[in-house]
Each structure stands twice: as C-alpha cells, then as structure tokens.
Amino acid sequence: xxxxxxxxxxxxxxxxxxxxxxxxxxxxxxxxxxxxxxxxxxxxxxxxxxxxxxxxxxxxxxxxxxxxxxxxxxxxxxxxxxxxxxxxxxxxxxxxxxxxxxxxxxxxxxxxxxxxxxxxxxxxxxxxxxxxxxxxxxxxxxxxxxxxxxxxxxxxxxxxxxxxxxxxxxxxxxxxxxxxxxxxxxxxxxxxxxxxxxxxxxxxxxxxxxxxxxxxxxxxxxx
Numbered sequence: 001x002x003x004x005x006x007x008x009x010x011x012x013x014x015x016x017x018x019x020x021x022x023x024x025x026x027x028x029x030x031x032x033x034x035x036x037x038x039x040x041x042x043x044x045x046x047x048x049x050x051x052x053x054x055x056x057x058x059x060x061x062x063x064x065x066x067x068x069x070x071x072x073x074x075x076x077x078x079x080x081x082x083x084x085x086x087x088x089x090x091x092x093x094x095x096x097x098x099x100x101x102x103x104x105x106x107x108x109x110x111x112x113x114x115x116x117x118x119x120x121x122x123x124x125x126x127x128x129x130x131x132x133x134x135x136x137x138x139x140x141x142x143x144x145x146x147x148x149x150x151x152x153x154x155x156x157x158x159x160x161x162x163x164x165x166x167x168x169x170x171x172x173x174x175x176x177x178x179x180x181x182x183x184x185x186x187x188x189x190x191x192x193x194x195x196x197x198x199x200x201x202x203x204x205x206x207x208x209x210x211x212x213x214x215x216x217x218x219x220x221x222x223x
Contacts, residue, residue, distance in 0.1 A: 018141065021182040024189075028181055038185055046189060047196070048121045055120070059113045059204050066208040067106050070215060074098045094223065101218045105211045112207045120200060123192055130195045137187040142168060 027042050078098065082091045149164045150156070175183075 019186060021179075021186040024182040024185050025178045028178060028185070038181060038188070043123060043185065043188065043192075044121075047123050047192070050193065051117055051121050055200050056117050059117060059200075062204055062208055063106065063110060063113060066109070066211055067102075070102050070106070070211060071099070074102060074219075097222050098219050101222050102215065105214055105218060109207050109211050113204065116200070116203055116207070120196055123196070125192065125195055127195055130191055133191040133194075134188055137191055138184065145171075 024042075024046075027046065028039065074095075078091060078095055082094055084091055145168045146165065149168060150161060
C-alpha cells in the first residue's frame with residue numbers, strides 16, 4: 001500500500017472467511033421484482049459484464065498473440081525458402097499470398113471468438129454438477145459455523161447443542177431480505193462462474209490453435 005505499508009493476517013482457513021455480497025444488493029434493488037426472489041435479469045447483467053469486461057479482452061489478446069506468432073513464422077519460412085537475391089519479384093508475391101491466407105484464418109477465428117462470447121453472455125447449462133453445487137453452497141456456510149461452534153466440546157448435553165444451532169441459524173434470521181438474496185445470488189454466480197469459465201478456458205485456445213493447424217494446407221493450396 002501507499003507508504004510501503006502492508007497488512008498481514010495469521011493463517012485463517014478459507015472456510016472461515018466470509019465474502020461480502022453487499023455489492024450485489026445495489027443490482028438487486030434496481031429491479032421491480034419482489035426483493036425476496038432472485039431475478040434472472042440481474043444474473044444475466046452480471047454475467048454479461050463478466051464476459052465483456054473480464055473474458056473478452058483476454059480472448060482478443062490471445063488472438064493477437066496468435067497473429068504475431070503466425071506472421072513471424074510466415075516471415076521466417078519465406079526468408080529461409082525464398083532468398084531475396086535469387087527471386088526478387090517472387091518473394092513479395094509469396095509474402096502477399098501468405099499474409100492474405102493468414103488474415104482470412106485470423107478473421108474466421110475472430111468471428112468464432114466473438115460468437116462464443118456472445119453465447120456465454122446468456123447463462124445456460126445442463127451440467128447436473130452445477131445444480132448440485134448450488135444446492136450444496138446454500139448450506140455450506142451454516143454447516144461450517146455449526147462444525148466450528150460444536151467442535152472440541154466434550155460432554156455437551158442435547159440442550160447445549162440445540163442452543164448453538166439456534167444461535168447459528170438465528171444469525172440468518174436477522175439478516176435483511178436484501179442480504180439473504182445477495183448471498184444466494186453470490187452462491188449462484190460463484191457456482192455458474194466456475195462452470196462457464198471451464199468452457200471459455202477450453203474453447204479460446206482451441207479456436208486459436210485451429211489457425212495454426214489450417215495455415216500450412218491453406219497456404220500450400222493458395223500457392
């Protein structure tokens with residue numbers, strides 16, 4: 001931080017760290033729906049922001065890296081195969097044709113990336129594991145609080161355990177409707193985000209790698 005200061009915390013188990021979903025409350029109150037219900041439009045808006053601001057720039061950067069690598073490979077190959085001193089007129093023609101093919105392949109990859117991101121802007125999945133994660137996530141924090149509160153106590157009576165359970169569940173009872181919905185929405189976003197991220201991380205490199213796989217045959221056919 002400013003002034004060369006830094007903060008440190010003792011090692012805390014990740015399960016003991018609670019996130020702060022209040023940033024979602026601002027999005028929830030913008031709708032006219034009953035505030036105790038999750039709104040699909042709110043979820044869609046957040047996912048679209050995630051795709052447009054988080055994933056699309058990385059996809060375009062990956063495509064730029066692909067472009068640079070491919071053009072460098074073409075330049076090196078032409079320089080090695082077609083010496084300038086022997087074929088002064090042929091070399092520019094081959095270079096022009098190769099770059100034309102490269103731009104066509106890169107243009108197709110660019111369209112595929114944009115189409116993929118456009119699809120991802122609208123949350124969708126038939127992954128059964130996703131819905132199981134969402135269902136489990138709704139109770140994960142409560143379960144962990146109970147485990148922490150009850151662990152290490154010997155000789156507890158049933159009434160003692162019930163008292164701890166009432167205390168833990170009482171915390172959620174006094175949460176506002178907005179806080180409860182925000183926590184639920186955060187859980188859905190966390191679970192869906194991991195599912196969608198796997199699709200994007202898997203698909204983006206394959207689109208770019210397809211350019212390299214098609215380039216040799218396309219260039220040979222053109223020449």
